[in-house]
Amino acid sequence: MQTEAKCHDDLRVMQFVDQVEAAAEESARDAYRLAFERLRSQIPLHPDRGASAARVYESASATVRMLAERCLPLATAIAMHLYPLCALQCIPVPLLSIARVQRALLLNTIRSRSLILANAGSERARGIEKPLIASRDANGLRIDGICEYMSLSSVADVVLFKAHFADIDETALCAADLKADSVRVGEWKFNGTLRFSDTASVTFTHHRVPRGRYVILRNAAGLQCVADYQRCWFHLFLADMYLARLERLHGIHGLQPSQGFIVSRNEAARLREYSLHLLDRFDLHRDAASLMNTTSALKLRVSLMTQGIIDSLRGMLPEDRSNMIAADIAELSCIRFQPTADERILQGLCMRPVAPTLALST
Structure with a gap:
């Protein structure tokens, strides 16, 4: 079966x-x-x-x-x-908030119409992308700007993004319709098998977001908590996706799991289990740092496992007549740069204080 x-x-x-x-x-x-x-x-x-x-x-x-x-x-x-x-x-x-009502209405719309979401903006665009700019009008918000990376660009119905106000220190979290003349989707960003991510830039020109489709956050701490919470979910999905692909590639290419791979897989399973435990008891003001640290460690662990498999596949490249191995390497290599990028996680680990250890006298 x-x-x-x-x-x-x-x-x-x-x-x-x-x-x-x-x-x-x-x-x-x-x-x-x-x-x-x-x-x-x-x-x-x-x-x-x-x-x-x-x-x-x-x-x-x-x-x-x-x-x-x-x-x-x-x-x-x-x-x-x-x-x-x-x-x-x-x-x-x-419980008794406008945001909760807005969320319920949006989720009901997504489910009843089987809508596909996209998430615009990316850490990959750091240094390239300027923030989207929001301005108020009588019916809601108008959005202008470019997001360099948006997956599902050809098929998404609703895009989630944050936009900053030019004249005030506030940020709008928006759920905007994509099917409009004020939205322009660019060409695919990637070639080869990476095209299947359907990633492209998206440009908003005075794009309308009606009332009920956005929430205004008036402090940076609240915005960071929401962003971190979303990022933790992405870390979990990344880890599961890449582990599933690594297991499949072991069979396709006849790779034998090394002792290090087996140990790392066990560590990843424990980190995943604890991450889900934290998600179930999550408090936005109390548990954000703990959840972020745990899922970041999970993402980094799986990324390092992936680099090991990439090294093994590179040794097989001279016999890769169909370019299948080269395509596998290109796909696997993306995890290092997927949010949160490995380099940033490692920088955070270097800055994090280390718990003191007991000195043993001899």
Whole structure:
């Protein structure tokens, strides 16, 4: 039964990949839309409602793990829909608040219409991207600016982003419709199999965000807490996706798990377990740092495991006549730069105080 299900999953993803790859360059985006439309009807893309954060995550993670085994860039794209959706659903919001009502209405709209989310803006664009600018009008907000990286750019219905006000120290967290003349999506950012992430820039020109689709945050600490909470969900998805792909690649390329890989896999499992424990009891003001530290350590651990597999695959490149190994290396290499980038996590570890140890006398 399990083997039959895996065969069905293989076929679904293979059909998606084949349909996009068979299209001419000028019609590849249209082929992606058609292939995605079929795929979205075959896999769960909206996690359980009314469940604990850990159960919400597990239901969503099952989808991206299945996809990652077969097509890592596609799984990454789907994670860009699922992680903000999960975070939006599970982040603690005061019971009697306008924000809670707005969230309920937005989630109901997403579910009832089976909408696909995108998350605009990226740490990868640091040093390139200028913040989106928000201005008020009689009906809500107007948004101007460019986000350099947005996955699911061809198929997303709603995009989540933050925008700063030019004349006041406030930030708007927005959920904006993408199907509008005031939104322009650029060309794909990546070539080869990385195209399956459907990543492109998005430009907003006086784009309207109506009332009820944004929340104003008036202090930097609150904004950082929300951003960190979202990032922790992404760390978890990244770790699960890459671990699923690494396991599959061991079988495809006949790699034997090293002792170091086995130990690291066990450590990652413990970090994952503790992260989900923290998610279930999360308090925005009390647990943000602990959750961020744990999921960052998980992401870094899996990234280091991935670098080890990349090194093994590089040794096989001289015999790679189909360029399949080169494509695998290109896909796996992305994890180092995915938010939070390995370099930033390591910098944080260097700055973090080390607990004192007991000196043993001899």
